Amino acid sequence: MKNIIVAQSGGPTAAINASLAGVIRGAAKSQVYDKIYGAVYGITGVMDDHLVDLTEKFQPDSAEWARLYASPSSYLGSCRFRMPDAADQPEVYQQIFATLEKYNVGAFFYIGGNDSMDTIDKLAKYGKSIGSEIRFGGVPKTIDNDLVHIDHTPGYGSAAKYIAATMLEVAHDTYVYRQPCVTIVEIMGRNAGWLTAAAALARTAYSKAPQLIYLPEVAFSGEKFLADIRKLLETEHNIVVAVSEGIRDAEGNYITASDAVNDLFAHAQLSGVGKTLEQLVKKELGVKCRSVELSILQRCAAHISSETDLRESAELGEAAVRYTEAGNTGFMSSLLRTADEPYTYELKMAELSEIANMEKSIPRDWINTEGNDVTEALLRYMRPMIEGEAAVSYTAGLPDYEPINHLTGE
Amino acid sequence: MKNIIVAQSGGPTAAINASLAGVIRGAAKSQVYDKIYGAVYGITGVMDDHLVDLTEKFQPDSAEWARLYASPSSYLGSCRFRMPDAADQPEVYQQIFATLEKYNVGAFFYIGGNDSMDTIDKLAKYGKSIGSEIRFGGVPKTIDNDLVHIDHTPGYGSAAKYIAATMLEVAHDTYVYRQPCVTIVEIMGRNAGWLTAAAALARTAYSKAPQLIYLPEVAFSGEKFLADIRKLLETEHNIVVAVSEGIRDAEGNYITASDAVNDLFAHAQLSGVGKTLEQLVKKELGVKCRSVELSILQRCAAHISSETDLRESAELGEAAVRYTEAGNTGFMSSLLRTADEPYTYELKMAELSEIANMEKSIPRDWINTEGNDVTEALLRYMRPMIEGEAAVSYTAGLPDYEPINHLTGE
Numbered sequence: 001m002k003n004i005i006v007a008q009s010g011g012p013t014a015a016i017n018a019s020l021a022g023v024i025r026g027a028a029k030s031q032v033y034d035k036i037y038g039a040v041y042g043i044t045g046v047m048d049d050h051l052v053d054l055t056e057k058f059q060p061d062s063a064e065w066a067r068l069y070a071s072p073s074s075y076l077g078s079c080r081f082r083m084p085d086a087a088d089q090p091e092v093y094q095q096i097f098a099t100l101e102k103y104n105v106g107a108f109f110y111i112g113g114n115d116s117m118d119t120i121d122k123l124a125k126y127g128k129s130i131g132s133e134i135r136f137g138g139v140p141k142t143i144d145n146d147l148v149h150i151d152h153t154p155g156y157g158s159a160a161k162y163i164a165a166t167m168l169e170v171a172h173d174t175y176v177y178r179q180p181c182v183t184i185v186e187i188m189g190r191n192a193g194w195l196t197a198a199a200a201l202a203r204t205a206y207s208k209a210p211q212l213i214y215l216p217e218v219a220f221s222g223e224k225f226l227a228d229i230r231k232l233l234e235t236e237h238n239i240v241v242a243v244s245e246g247i248r249d250a251e252g253n254y255i256t257a258s259d260a261v262n263d264l265f266a267h268a269q270l271s272g273v274g275k276t277l278e279q280l281v282k283k284e285l286g287v288k289c290r291s292v293e294l295s296i297l298q299r300c301a302a303h304i305s306s307e308t309d310l311r312e313s314a315e316l317g318e319a320a321v322r323y324t325e326a327g328n329t330g331f332m333s334s335l336l337r338t339a340d341e342p343y344t345y346e347l348k349m350a351e352l353s354e355i356a357n358m359e360k361s362i363p364r365d366w367i368n369t370e371g372n373d374v375t376e377a378l379l380r381y382m383r384p385m386i387e388g389e390a391a392v393s394y395t396a397g398l399p400d401y402e403p404i405n406h407l408t409g410e
Numbered sequence: 411m412k413n414i415i416v417a418q419s420g421g422p423t424a425a426i427n428a429s430l431a432g433v434i435r436g437a438a439k440s441q442v443y444d445k446i447y448g449a450v451y452g453i454t455g456v457m458d459d460h461l462v463d464l465t466e467k468f469q470p471d472s473a474e475w476a477r478l479y480a481s482p483s484s485y486l487g488s489c490r491f492r493m494p495d496a497a498d499q500p501e502v503y504q505q506i507f508a509t510l511e512k513y514n515v516g517a518f519f520y521i522g523g524n525d526s527m528d529t530i531d532k533l534a535k536y537g538k539s540i541g542s543e544i545r546f547g548g549v550p551k552t553i554d555n556d557l558v559h560i561d562h563t564p565g566y567g568s569a570a571k572y573i574a575a576t577m578l579e580v581a582h583d584t585y586v587y588r589q590p591c592v593t594i595v596e597i598m599g600r601n602a603g604w605l606t607a608a609a610a611l612a613r614t615a616y617s618k619a620p621q622l623i624y625l626p627e628v629a630f631s632g633e634k635f636l637a638d639i640r641k642l643l644e645t646e647h648n649i650v651v652a653v654s655e656g657i658r659d660a661e662g663n664y665i666t667a668s669d670a671v672n673d674l675f676a677h678a679q680l681s682g683v684g685k686t687l688e689q690l691v692k693k694e695l696g697v698k699c700r701s702v703e704l705s706i707l708q709r710c711a712a713h714i715s716s717e718t719d720l721r722e723s724a725e726l727g728e729a730a731v732r733y734t735e736a737g738n739t740g741f742m743s744s745l746l747r748t749a750d751e752p753y754t755y756e757l758k759m760a761e762l763s764e765i766a767n768m769e770k771s772i773p774r775d776w777i778n779t780e781g782n783d784v785t786e787a788l789l790r791y792m793r794p795m796i797e798g799e800a801a802v803s804y805t806a807g808l809p810d811y812e813p814i815n816h817l818t819g820e
Binding site for chain 1: 451490571579611616704707716798799
């Protein structure tokens, strides 16, 4: 029987370990595969022969498996390694395939985003070119939700749930005072506004916050932004604004680097978008303003993961194993939505070649005409993904996550 | 029968509504009091006769009561109103007492921090001076944990739990890469380091993070800070630093306004401590560095409140009602710890006069000699407060908090 190697890459998410747990479950169910090894620090762990045996440690549906499933960040560690072309650096491929042969590997799975899918694509093609029978499967992961050929990406739902819950809590915090106040929340997403759009899920029957949402898909105008706030302040005291870190002006310059802002603040580029807009509001509108940057918390807050997200992430990992059992290679396991309400979906395979180098933005008609809010269609798309709460156990008041001694050296 | 008015003041916390729920429960159990009114926007709600009737809406232990108990921020709204001396502005007192008489009030309760206890103190003294029989009770609240004559303050435990859980998640996020990296987490606390110290609770058998903790109680030296990090980087790749927003240099200047920093960055004061130290590390050590500011999230993240904190907050509210029933006025309900392990405590009354104008810092011997970490004694003090998880229900993927239509106008 052949063995499996699995690795994780790119930025951590709250669901990337659920995908790992899914691959492990797929391997355990398999009649084709025997052991499952994890490569530590992504593909570089394969190059360095730095593997850990996961076969016994995480028996599917054991307490350890359940804990891994709900733990944040990459249990196996990660890397930022851009796979060179085989024609340029064949030695990298030879090194990887040497490890794969050494461990009698039948399938390699890479859990990650764009770059990881590019790596899988290249490895699969190289494998074919040398007549190797090793299968290569990609398992998608990115909080940014910017992969094509998949309805949404694992990790996005949990980040969206954290963002929506946090925005609701920020709204509660904001409304306590009568004095006019603008609160700006800066959310991740350099090129796509999916994460920022999730802020709209925080709206309730008693709170419109966030009243304004600015996304990278629409050119940002500081004047329009100030006019939007000025108008709202005529009828409301507390304005909450969700803004993407990636907003750009009509010339395509990031707001923190644009002339308009630099005229105002000589060193604004030291700060992020939120802090910059906060200064703008204070200076131009003379109203109390504060900014909050959700930062890395939005990708690692596994104590409030979406159970829908974790379940799908595991299913995509498990499906990848099945697809290789059936002889497939050079694919990404993917998810096709079949209905919004009730939400249903199917698992399928997607072609890697188009995924690796493309990014999915929010369609313009899912953003309102003014470019400062999302539409009901986008809300309908997002809602199912934050449903359900991951079961996280606590010890001594803290979430009980899977220990990562192999990364910390403790 | 007489009635009760209750109000909330100061910055919101995750537990201030639990105290309100406690006062409501105390009123419901009382043989002395009939209706309970909430003043909207703190003491200004009493001055403006802006009250809501809470008697029927929150029957103790009903679903509504339980939801209020676990909801973040101040259900009744808040204010930043400094009570003038009665000799200077008697009309303010006359206005307040007119409302109290109008509603046939037997007791007024103010849930808040330093300033609110000062308000209660002044109202009680004024009441005595005019021969009023109205009782005045303070119920403590502040995430800062800086009130004297109480073991710890309601709201602190939930903030500490959020901070510890988040630090643990930041550690998981940080350890995924092999490249040296410094992560600086800026935590609230202008004059006292209690919140920042809670970061130490994140340490586990597999992770030392945060390896360094800087508190306002110890003069901060940029050179020592850089030396601390340089030394750790000799043996570790990932350094997590917890730093209080309130750290000051030996001359007492906030770090963001100190000469040392301003020489480096002309406009550093636009940013917070975390961003400033991030720039310092990058410039002086040439190592990857990022900073995270927990901001208002640490006081409003009720989805991960400490059940110990909520329970105690409610008990302190309920006890305040009992104390007035027994004829007391001009007190703050307080909590005396009787043992660390197992943790036990007693409720009692504390004198207001000393509480109003004092702040409690961390004792120097609960901080290590080097001034960059906490001691076991401080950990022992903090541990019981983050125990237990508040029961928060979810609807459509979001925490189901008590609606605040009276604040939002929806």
